[in-house]
Amino acid sequence: MKNDLPEIAALEALLREQRQAYLRAPYPSWETRAAHLKALSAMLRDNRDALADAMNADFGNRAKEEILLAEFLVLKGEIDGALRHGKRWMKSERRSTNKWLLPARAKVIPQPLGVVGIIVPWNYPILLAGGPLVSALTAGNRAIIKMSELTPRTSALFEQLIAQTFSRDHVTVVNGDAALAAAFSAQPFDHLLFTGSTKVGHEVMRAAAEHLTPVTLELGGKSPAIVGPHARFDNAVDNLVAGKTLNAGQTCIAPDYVLVPRGKEQAFIERARARMTAMYPDFARNRDYTSIISERHFARLQRLVDEAQAAGAQLHPLADGGADAATRRFPLIAVTNAADETALMQEEIFGPLLPIVPYDTLDDAIAWINARPRPLALYLYDDDAATIRRVEQETISGGMAVNETLMHLACESLPFGGVGASGMGAYHGYEGFATFSKMKPVLTQARWNARGLISPPYGKRVNALLKLMLRF
Template sequence: MKNDLPEIAALEGLLREQRAAYLRAPYPSWDQRAAHLKALRDVLLDNRDALADAMHADFGNRAKEEILLAEFLLVKEEVDGALRHGRRWMTAQPRATNKWLLPARAKIVPQPLGVVGIIVPWNYPVLLAAGPLISALTAGNRAIVKMSELTPRTSMLFEQLIAQTFARDHIAVVNGDATLAAAFSAQPFDHLLFTGSTKVGHDVMRAAAGHLTPVTLELGGKSPAIVGPNARFDHAVDSIIAGKTLNAGQTCIAPDYVLVPRGKEQAFIERARVRMARLYPDFTHNRDYTSIISPRHFARLQRLADEAREQGAQLHALTDSMADASTRRFPLVAVTQAPDASTLMQEEIFGPLLPVVPYDSIDDAIRYVNARPRPLSLYLYEEDKAAIARVTRETIAGGMCVNETLMHLACESLPFGGVGASGMGAYHGYEGFVTFSKMKPVFTQARFNARGLIAPPYGKRVRALLALMMRH
């Protein structure tokens, strides 16, 4: 791609620089990879206070404790897991051969892909930059990271820290607006990972197709929470509210709507109010609740709520406070009787609005979920083992939690990714290593082998061997 814009020209030059460096040293040893991982962990953890302060300023308000728990702790655990297992992951894996190929040998040899691109969203800027980067480094790659323009302070500090820690031809961070992001998607990376909305995911995939660049798309969608007939009801409500209010619902795996047994809607709302009072006492002055990232995002949430009300939905405030545009604080609101055709029920909410939808049987709940695009996450609250098995087997989602929300993302041994409209591909743990590797199949023929027995000219011997080989 050729472009006269200085930022895009610099990006293209950076990619050429990294690819040349990769070709000079295409297969870093485990000791080198481990050193890179430790350097990344150390620079992020050593500067966590400064990064948290930058993130707080970018959001308008975001509690440092939430940032440390939801971003830095997960980064640390991901690095530590890679350090425990990475040497084994990069070892060649022997594979069996069928009897007709013996005494040949087969194996899988993991190889670094080369230079990978990572596009980072604004909602968890450190976690969603470092997480894919950890997988890429463990696999032995070089990387260019595009940060979000909606978190300018965090993005700039992250760029500075990476530049102080890594050579430019190894890991580099670029910052810029949507024009740079579009150009970034169109570069001939060896792999491109994008985290963001489904709408933008379409654009990224189209741009990457120009070079047949393989993509991992971490998108979103409407992740359901099902409160089963035999759930511990209060626990279910408490857990859902905690998951929904983390980062004020600005989380791709936040529960987007809740399915409850018909007649339990009011009980859900009442318990949710109790839970909100415990999580965020004196809500108007509470500093633990995150602000909405920008005036545009705040206005969108207000519009979703207003449109739903105009279409017949009932809005139930779960705190005594009103949404405040000046501080971009938007308290959690439960919504009942929202029409299926409303924008609230069609688009990913990505904020503190929570539709509560009644169902008559677990069959109805399963059908409701399956009638919609496949979600990034599914949360089931249920004690009956048969019901848990049914929902697990009969629904498809990027990931699932039973009697919990969000925590599958924190389990570094589990792959994280979507399915269908919620994304493709996965990273974290071994699956992240595989995503950023070429798992090369290698077949080694023995010096003495039977290959010549089936070579032309064909005749009675070959026909007899074929008859023997094809027996079933």
């Protein structure tokens, strides 16, 4: 993409510089890759307080403990796992050959792709920049990272720290507005990973198509939770409240709505209110609860509430005190009888609103989920093995957790990614290594082989061999 804007011209020059550096050293050793991972780990460890302070300022309020738990601890697990297993992942893998190719040998070689582009959202800026970077570095790549303009302090500090840790032709952070983001997704990267909304994901994929750039899209959607007929009810409610209030619901895998056995709605609300009070006492002044990232996002949540209420929904605030535009503090609100056509029930909420949908049978709950776009996550609370097996097998989602919320993301050995409208591709652990590698197949034929027996001119010999080879 050609553009006269200085920052876009600089981006294009940076991509050329990294690609030239890749061509000079296309297959770094494990020792080199491990050193890069350790350098990233040390940078994060030494600057976590400064990064947490910057993030707190960007959000208006976000507790340091939440940042360390939800971002730095998860990212540390990613790095530790890569250091434990990366050397083994790099090794070529022997593959079998069919008998007609013998004595040939077959293998698959994991090869670095080159230069990876990573577009980072605002909600977990360090985790969602660092996680893909860990996979890219483990696979031996170079990377350019585009941070979000909605977290300017965090983005600027991360750019500075990356520049101090890595050479410019190895890992670089760029910052800018939506115009730079659009240009970024149109660059001829060897792979592009985008984390963000489904709407913007369409635009990123269209831009990447110009160069046939392969993409991993980590999107969102409406992730359902089912409180099953055999659930430990109080545990389910408590766990859902914890998952929904982390980062004030500004989480791509947050439960977006909850399916509850009909007649249990009020019990759910009462237990959720008690749990919310226990977690965030004196809500209006509580410093553990995260603010909404911007005035625009705060207004969007208020519009969702107002529209749903105007269409007949009932609101059930689960904390004392209402939403405060001055501090962008928005309490958790349960919503019942929300009309299906409202934006609340059609769009990803990305905030502390929790519609409650009653169901009569497990068949009804499964049908409700399957009638909608495939979600990024699905949560089931139930202890019955048959129920768990049915939901595992009869629904499709990017990931699933049983009797837990969000924590499948923290399991570094599990791939993380969406399906359908919630995204494509995956990273974390080995799957992240594979995503940012070309798994190149190689066939090596021996000097003495039977290839000549099936070469022209065709005749009785070849026909006899074909008759033998095509026998079923």
